[in-house]
Amino acid sequence: MADMERISVSLPSKLLKEFDEIIAERGYASRSEAIRDAIRDYIIKHKWIQSLEGERAGAINIIYNHHENDVMEKLTEIQHDYNDIIVATLHIHLDKDHCLETVLVRGDAKKIKELTNKISALKGVKQVKLSIMVPEGHIPE
Ligand code: NI
Structure with missing residues (x-):
């Protein structure tokens, strides 16, 4: 298993509530896994933008x-x-x-x-x- 680090993040309650509803809908076992996926998407999107020329x-x-x-x-x-x-x-x-x-x-x-x-x-x-x-x-x- 990869090295894991624990972080703590402050979020507006409404944003977290919406996020939780979506991950429930999508059937995620844990909030952490959903956040990891969301961060991966964020990184991929950024890299795609950076690769344009x-x-x-x-x-x-x-x-x-x-x-x-x-x-x-x-x-x-x-x-x-x-x-x-x-x-x-x-x-x-x-x-x-x-x-x-x-x-x-x-x-x-x-x-x-x-x-x-x-x-x-x-x-x-x-x-x-x-x-x-x-x-x-x-x-x-
Ligand atoms: Ni306007």
């Missing part, structure tokens, strides 16, 4: 709570810093608290990664999904 086009989908910190202002600031790869931004007011923002990007994958990582790290951002297409000139006929 060349000219790409795609979309970054972001869900955030617009009341938290100054997330809107920071998000706008970051987007201004990357205006050379941002083609357009679409904003949808999802509910009273949350916004969905889709940032359409085109350019160097390295910069798309950087932008995605900076947005992901913002406090108030709940979910980020990068959808990236094959390099230009590599689309099968």
